[in-house]
Amino acid sequence: MRLALFLLVAVAFLPLLLKSLTESPSPSFSLNQVGQLVELSADELSQEYRQQFASSGVTREVHSAVMVKLGNGNLRAFWYGGAREGAKDVSIYTAELDLQSNEWLDERVLVERHATAQQLGIYLRKIGNPVTFRDGDERLWLFFVSVSVGGWAGSTINFMISDDDGQSWTTPKRLIASPIFNLSTLVKGEPFLYTDGSIGLPVYHEMIGKFGELIHLSSSGEVLDKVRLMSGRVSLQPIVLPSSDQHARIYMRNATDAPDSTLFETWTTDAGENWAPVVRNDLPNPNAAITGLRLDDGGLLLVINNQHDKRNNLSLMHSVDDGDSWQLLYQFEQEENTPEFEHQFAYPSLRQSSDGDFHVVYTWNKERIKHIRFNQRWLQQRMEEAL
Amino acid sequence: MMMETGIGILAATLLWLALLVKLTRRWLPRKLLLVVLLVGLAIALVPFNRLHVGGYIFSLTSYLSVSSVMLLLGFLFANLVGEHWRGFNSLWQSRQQWTAILIFFAIAGLFLYPMTAGLTLFDPYRLGYLGTPLSVALVVYLFGWALLCVVKRWYLLLLLLLMSVIVYYLKWLPSLNLWDYVIDPLVVIYSIFSLLKSGGCWLLRREPSTQQVS
Numbered sequence: 001m002r003l004a005l006f007l008l009v010a011v012a013f014l015p016l017l018l019k020s021l022t023e024s025p026s027p028s029f030s031l032n033q034v035g036q037l038v039e040l041s042a043d044e045l046s047q048e049y050r051q052q053f054a055s056s057g058v059t060r061e062v063h064s065a066v067m068v069k070l071g072n073g074n075l076r077a078f079w080y081g082g083a084r085e086g087a088k089d090v091s092i093y094t095a096e097l098d099l100q101s102n103e104w105l106d107e108r109v110l111v112e113r114h115a116t117a118q119q120l121g122i123y124l125r126k127i128g129n130p131v132t133f134r135d136g137d138e139r140l141w142l143f144f145v146s147v148s149v150g151g152w153a154g155s156t157i158n159f160m161i162s163d164d165d166g167q168s169w170t171t172p173k174r175l176i177a178s179p180i181f182n183l184s185t186l187v188k189g190e191p192f193l194y195t196d197g198s199i200g201l202p203v204y205h206e207m208i209g210k211f212g213e214l215i216h217l218s219s220s221g222e223v224l225d226k227v228r229l230m231s232g233r234v235s236l237q238p239i240v241l242p243s244s245d246q247h248a249r250i251y252m253r254n255a256t257d258a259p260d261s262t263l264f265e266t267w268t269t270d271a272g273e274n275w276a277p278v279v280r281n282d283l284p285n286p287n288a289a290i291t292g293l294r295l296d297d298g299g300l301l302l303v304i305n306n307q308h309d310k311r312n313n314l315s316l317m318h319s320v321d322d323g324d325s326w327q328l329l330y331q332f333e334q335e336e337n338t339p340e341f342e343h344q345f346a347y348p349s350l351r352q353s354s355d356g357d358f359h360v361v362y363t364w365n366k367e368r369i370k371h372i373r374f375n376q377r378w379l380q381q382r383m384e385e386a387l
Numbered sequence: 388m389m390m391e392t393g394i395g396i397l398a399a400t401l402l403w404l405a406l407l408v409k410l411t412r413r414w415l416p417r418k419l420l421l422v423v424l425l426v427g428l429a430i431a432l433v434p435f436n437r438l439h440v441g442g443y444i445f446s447l448t449s450y451l452s453v454s455s456v457m458l459l460l461g462f463l464f465a466n467l468v469g470e471h472w473r474g475f476n477s478l479w480q481s482r483q484q485w486t487a488i489l490i491f492f493a494i495a496g497l498f499l500y501p502m503t504a505g506l507t508l509f510d511p512y513r514l515g516y517l518g519t520p521l522s523v524a525l526v527v528y529l530f531g532w533a534l535l536c537v538v539k540r541w542y543l544l545l546l547l548l549l550m551s552v553i554v555y556y557l558k559w560l561p562s563l564n565l566w567d568y569v570i571d572p573l574v575v576i577y578s579i580f581s582l583l584k585s586g587g588c589w590l591l592r593r594e595p596s597t598q599q600v601s
Contacts, residue, residue, distance in 0.1 A: 008549070009537060012553070016529075016530075016565070019517045021520075021523055023520065118437060122442055122445055123438055123442065171389075173389065173561070174449075176449070176450065176560070176567060178503065179571075180503055182450070205504075205505060208505065209504045211505045222563055223516075224516060225516045226510070227510075228508055228509075228510040228513070231508045
């Protein structure tokens with residue numbers, strides 16, 4: 001009897017032992033989200049810089065906009081809106097940018113709290129941050145956080161997939177990403193692809209500790225691995241910017257509210273197998289989300305609140321030496337705060353559309369999602385002026 | 388609703404029924420506990436504001452581990468029909484084994500949960516994905532306990548470990564992390580609380596009163 005039990009235990013645990021002893025190499029980074037720069041002749045294009053609101057103001061507050069490129073070349077944006085952040089009427093909205101007319105069309109509610117709760121079979125108190133991306137099979141993914149109890153620190157990540165550029169979506173599923181009641185895993189940084197079709201999802205933890213993490217998802221949305229980028233209570237909302245199949249940089253929001261707070265950064269030279277110890281960057285950060293884009297010439301673009309304490313400035317930064325030094329290219333926003341009103345230009349998202357133009361969406365004073373569009377000529381002109 | 392969600396809600400409903408039995412059994416004779424169970428089941432089938440009791444509990448607990456589900460089943464069985472089945476009683480009622488079970492979950496939980504909150508750069512939860520060289524430590528820990536169970540005849544703990552591993556292979560939970568099948572915060576909190584209570588009793592030179600799930 002006992003011998004049989006020993007054998008049973010051995011047979012049961014052998015596959016686990018073999019799996020844990022077998023090293024599976026990290027897949028390489030895909031570079032499908034790198035911004036394309038083309039050579040422009042002197043008279044080829046004029047500078048274009050346009051701005052408008054992407055949201056129409058149907059909700060009192062809006063926040064956390066993100067964008068994704070569609071199959072028809074247009075962009076689709078997602079954001080959440082409601083009476084205020086965390087309110088029970090908050091839903092995730094979506095709208096499509098027609099590149100030709102530069103108009104935002106078909107603004108509608110995509111994720112509503114009650115319906116989502118029913119689909120998930122749980123109670124939902126609030127929903128928040130969406131992030132999106134397009135996978136190698138041309139499917140759109142939408143990740144968003146939801147909370148059943150407590151504040152944002154109790155968030156769980158959910159995701160839905162669309163095969164038709166956002167016209168219809170699968171029912172939401174929850175990611176299991178934390179051992180404590182699956183609490184406190186949030187999204188803000190945009191996902192990215194690996195060459196084997198699997199997905200990198202930058203996430204962060206906010207319960208007791210505050211730190212950035214990186215989830216590796218299978219192409220069907222199963223969590224394959226989760227890497228902690230930092231310990232402690234200081235970093236949030238990582239963004240990942242690959243520069244080659246093995247190299248990438250990560251920038252993180254500084255959650256300390258210190259008067260001299262700056263962004264955190266780390267990097268890998270082996271496709272994320274190892275990450276360098278996190279260091280402080282020179283760029284200021286007023287405990288605010290950032291966005292960025294790697295360019296195909298190796299350059300980096302970041303959109304940040306370019307000061308230590310407030311969010312009344314939103315700036316475009318450029319680096320030609322992989323983040324060692326930064327030049328200010330442009331201030332999208334710079335407003336003076338008054339005792340009565342504090343300006344908030346926050347949670348930016350930067351994407352390039354199929355026509356080569358660059359687009360930034362961000363929270364404009366929590367009232368609207370603002371959209372800025374500029375073309376490559378305008379960008380190159382700013383780069384030349386900054387040199 | 389996904390099938391996986393249904394499994395999670397079912398496990399949460401089991402927790403609801405076990406709590407009802409636990410809270411009422413002190414005052415009720417065993418025969419009436421069956422009525423409590425049926426009433427609890429009836430309540431669990433009625434939606435309140437479009438959600439069942441199991442759904443509300445599932446919203447708080449997420450997926451319970453296989454160990455927890457089996458212990459809850461065992462608890463209900465022990466309280467409702469256990470005494471009529473000698474085989475079950477010999478498996479369920481062994482003080483030494485229960486101490487081992489509590490120690491197993493307490494050690495695992497004290498290793499896993501504090502560091503999950505970001506105390507260190509090392510994240511023990513990552514070991515459960517079995518993708519890093521250190522993952523072998525988790526497998527060896529579980530394997531070692533399983534072997535010890537065979538030697539010491541702790542068959543209930545052995546059953547918990549083997550069932551956790553089998554359900555992990557079957558992927559009945561929407562997680563590829565071995566930890567999620569073996570432990571959850573509820574079983575760890577219960578184990579630590581019970582050990583502290585037993586330790587307190589021992590210090591006061593009193594007979595430990597709750598060394599098994601009772």
